[in-house]
Amino acid sequence: MPSPIIPIFRIFDYQKAVAFYVDWLGFSIAWEHRFEENFPIYLEITKGDLRLHLSEHHGDCCPGSKVLIEYPQLAAFHQELTAKNYTYMKPGLHEAFWGAWTVNVTDPFGNRLEFFERK
Numbered sequence: 001m002p003s004p005i006i007p008i009f010r011i012f013d014y015q016k017a018v019a020f021y022v023d024w025l026g027f028s029i030a031w032e033h034r035f036e037e038n039f040p041i042y043l044e045i046t047k048g049d050l051r052l053h054l055s056e057h058h059g060d061c062c063p064g065s066k067v068l069i070e071y072p073q074l075a076a077f078h079q080e081l082t083a084k085n086y087t088y089m090k091p092g093l094h095e096a097f098w099g100a101w102t103v104n105v106t107d108p109f110g111n112r113l114e115f116f117e118r119k
Helices: 014-024 074-084
Strands: 008-010 028-033 042-047 050-055 066-070 094-096 100-106 112-118
Touching: 014 028, 014 050, 014 074, 074 100, 074 112
Parallel strands: 008 050, 066 112
Antiparallel strands: 028 042, 042 050, 094 100, 100 112
């Protein structure tokens, strides 16, 4: 069986990435790597079984990507996000035409995450 796919998102500011992914979305930092001080950072963040890589390195990926993430108990997750009152994002819980509930968020670098739960 193949290993899980781990998307890589391009980021440009470590502090903004932490505020969005860790403080607001509830991910944890699994590990970080820099070749030397004042070099770009590369890190893995996790939330349960979900893993994402975030990179400041120019050639790793393009900003503005999108991932679709199946997420159980999406309504509860949406309430958790709403309660945190994040200044830069107020996502709704929407019924998609393809038979799912969705919560769409965009990180400070233009990357989009669409969390969904099948009906």
